Structures are given as structure tokens and as C-alpha cells.
Amino acid sequence: MTTTGLGGRLTVDLGALARNWRALDKVSAGALTGAVIKADAYGTGLVPAALALSAAGAMFFFVATPDEGVALRGALPKAHIFVLDGLYPGAAELYVRERLMPAIASLEMLEEWLAHCVKHGQAFPAAFHFDTGMNRLGFRHNDVPVVRQLSEQLGFQPQMVMSHLACADSPAHEKNRTQLALFQAVVQQFPNIPASFANSAGLMTGREYHFQMVRPGIALFGGRAVNGRKNPMSPVVTLEAPILQVKEAKTGESVGYGASYTIDRDSRLAVIGLGYADGFLRSISGTNIRAGGRALVRGQLVPIAGRVSMDLIVLDVTELGDNLPVPGEMVELLGPNVSVDDQADAAGTIGYELLTALKGRYNRTYVGGPERPK
Numbered sequence: 305m306t307t308t309g310l311g312g313r314l315t316v317d318l319g320a321l322a323r324n325w326r327a328l329d330k331v332s333a334g335a336l337t338g339a340v341i342k343a344d345a346y347g348t349g350l351v352p353a354a355l356a357l358s359a360a361g362a363m364f365f366f367v368a369t370p371d372e373g374v375a376l377r378g379a380l381p382k383a384h385i386f387v388l389d390g391l392y393p394g395a396a397e398l399y400v401r402e403r404l405m406p407a408i409a410s411l412e413m414l415e416e417w418l419a420h421c422v423k424h425g426q427a428f429p430a431a432f433h434f435d436t437g438m439n440r441l442g443f444r445h446n447d448v449p450v451v452r453q454l455s456e457q458l459g460f461q462p463q464m465v466m467s468h469l470a471c472a473d474s475p476a477h478e479k480n481r482t483q484l485a486l487f488q489a490v491v492q493q494f495p496n497i498p499a500s501f502a503n504s505a506g507l508m509t510g511r512e513y514h515f516q517m518v519r520p521g522i523a524l525f526g527g528r529a530v531n532g533r534k535n536p537m538s539p540v541v542t543l544e545a546p547i548l549q550v551k552e553a554k555t556g557e558s559v560g561y562g563a564s565y566t567i568d569r570d571s572r573l574a575v576i577g578l579g580y581a582d583g584f585l586r587s588i589s590g591t592n593i594r595a596g597g598r599a600l601v602r603g604q605l606v607p608i609a610g611r612v613s614m615d616l617i618v619l620d621v622t623e624l625g626d627n628l629p630v631p632g633e634m635v636e637l638l639g640p641n642v643s644v645d646d647q648a649d650a651a652g653t654i655g656y657e658l659l660t661a662l663k664g665r666y667n668r669t670y671v672g673g674p675e676r677p678k
């Protein structure tokens with residue numbers, strides 16, 4: 305949908321994205337630094353994000369689905385693209401045509417891929433994904449012998465062996481060490497094949513998690529990777545919405561659907577034009593029982609009053625006193641002053657969910673990029 309520019313405004317700072325990638329590349333200096341740009345690059349836009357990361361030096365990209373891989377291939381003809389979901393049944397032809405490398409996770413996937421290689425007399429590149437304790441996608445570690453046997457009998461070697469951490473956001477969690485030990489045992493069975501283990505949090509946790517390629521996602525987009533630590537990344541996404549009305553409300557009155565927020569003092573409220581239909585989660589609502597998210601108005605953080613509705617949010621701006629905002633002013637809902645993670649914490653969720661939910665009616669602007677996308 306084309307926009308008039310009058311509604312909510314989502315600004316993606318591609319310069320910050322590039323800086324974040326370079327900063328992580330420095331931390332993982334001994335390894336290659338990939339970029340995970342699944343889910344429309346964590347809501348920021350797959351193609352613009354990919355072009356900015358590529359200009360910053362990234363050459364290895366990870367998407368979740370073949371569709372994302374095809375979209376990325378269209379933008380970056382030379383990129384190395386891994387598909388984290390693996391090989392979708394019946395899709396080997398497409399992967400090869402688009403030069404997508406599946407993270408092969410099961411014997412079915414492996415057999416289909418190898419059959420395709422045999423048919424064409426070529427070893428098409430792919431990664432092997434081992435499950436080291438998450439019980440999500442991946443071969444089990446005791447599949448190593450059969451995986452090796454099937455591939456070696458055809459002279460097939462994977463481009464990379466990978467696994468994924470379940471608890472990297474909590475570096476002290478014992479499971480990190482257990483998974484690391486298991487992955488090391490798997491990697492030993494694939495001598496001379498590059499290995500990849502760390503997501504953003506793993507990358508920030510320590511050298512021993514880096515192996516030959518790291519796979520940061522959330523940290524590139526400014527989100528918090530490790531819990532309980534200061535987030536060193538630059539914010540990438542700024543979300544703003546216009547004030548539509550400023551009004552007075554009296555003690556004892558309520559705000560919004562369900563009358564879930566009652567006013568305990570004469571107040572001033574600002575109504576802004578953005579809601580859950582824009583991906584601004586309804587769980588960010590602020591009620592009498594549970595404080596919700598906040599917004600920055602005239603340089604000050606103010607609480608969300610009542611439920612987030614489909615298209616509107618009410619802010620309690622009483623604390624601003626005489627410095628009252630006026631209709632048309634923009635309010636920051638995410639950005640340098642209201643972090644994705646603070647807002648997500650208020651909603652009882654994670655920055656990942658909030659970022660990937662952002663869609664809908666925004667006027668999207670890209671700044672700081674190497675190229676200005678349409």
C-alpha cells in the first residue's frame with residue numbers, strides 16, 4: 305500500500321546495521337561473520353538489509369525459507385546463501401537453480417539432496433545441521449556414522465557443519481557447555497569442514513563458541529542477545545506515530561477497551577495513530593494490574609494508558625505538565641530512547657517477536673544505506 309506519509313513511521317537505519325555487523329565481525333575476528341536475515345531481516349526489510357550488510361562486507365547469509373533465499377538471490381547474485389529450514393521436500397531443483405545451500409537436517413533431506421547430485425553428476429553445496437540438544441531441526445549426533453557413510457560413498461562433502469544453541473542468552477546456563485561438548489564431538493568427525501555454532505549470544509559469549517563461522521541475527525538489528533548485560537549494539541529500528549488528539553480526563557474515569565486503566569488523578573491524555581494492526585503488540589497495553597510499555601513524548605518517557613487498540617494507543621502525558629504536545633507531533637515508540645527490549649519486556653515477550661511483528665501501514669524509510677531502495 306502506498307502511504308501519504310501521515311501515519312506511523314518506521315525508520316530503518318542501515319548505517320547502524322552496517323556498524324553492528326562490523327562490530328560483531330571484530331568480536332569474532334578469528335571466524336567468518338555471516339548474517340542471519342530471516343523473517344524479512346527481523347522485520348527491517350530483506351533486500352535493503354542485505355544490500356547494506358553486503359556493502360559492509362558480509363558474504364554469507366542465512367535465511368529460513370527457500371522463498372527468502374530466492375528473494376535474496378535476486379538482490380545479491382554473488383552471496384553465499386544458506387537455508388536454515390533445510391531442504392523442503394521436492395525443492396532440490398529450485399535450490400540448485402537459485403544456488404541456495406540447505407542446512408540438511410534429516411536423512412530424508414540428505415537422501416533427496418544426494419539423489420539430486422547423482423542425477424546431475426555434481427556435488428551441489430549444502431551444510432549439515434546437527435541437533436545438539438534443542439530437539440528442533442537437525443540430525444542427532446549418533447546419526448554421524450550414517451550421514452558420513454551416505455555422503456562419503458558418493459564423494460560428497462558438506463560446505464559446513466552446524467548446530468544451534470538453546471540457551472545462549474544465558475551464558476551461565478549449563479546447557480551451553482553440554483551442547484558445545486557434543487558439537488565438538490560431531491565436528492571432529494568432519495575433519496577440515498568449517499563449523500558454525502554461535503548465534504548473536506554465542507558470539508558474545510566467547511571464542512570457544514565461534515568455530516569458523518558465526519551466525520548473528522538479532523544483534524545486527526540492535527536487539528539484546530545476552531540477558532542481564534548492557535546491550536552494546538546500535539538501535540536500527542525507530543518507530544514513531546503522530547498524536548491525533550490531546551485531552552483532559554477526570555479522576556475515576558477509565559481509558560480504552562475493557563476500562564482496564566482507571567485514572568487516579570485528573571490527567572492529560574494523548575491519543576496516537578498506531579495500534580496492534582501495525583504489529584504493535586496488544587500485550588504492550590498498560591492496565592491497572594500491569595504497567596505496560598512507554599513512549600517518548602517531548603523528550604520524556606510516558607506510560608501507555610489502557611489497552612492498545614487496533615489503530616490507536618492512548619498515552620498518559622500528565623507528567624509533562626505545561627509542556628503539552630500538540631496534534632501532529634510524532635511520538636517515539638521504538639528507537640534510541642525506547643529500546644525494542646524494554647518495550648518487549650513490558651509486553652512479556654522478546655525483542656525478536658516485536659521486531660518481526662512490525663508490518664502493516666507504516667511509511668517505511670531507510671536511512672544511512674549504501675543505496676536507497678524504492
Ligand SMILES: *Cc1c(COP(=O)(O)O)cnc(C)c1O
Nearest residue numbers: 340388468503504519520521522
Ligand atoms: C535465528 C537463528 C540464528 C540467529 O540467532 P540470533 O539469536 O538472532 O542471533 C542463528 N542460527 C539459527 C539456526 C537460527 O535459527
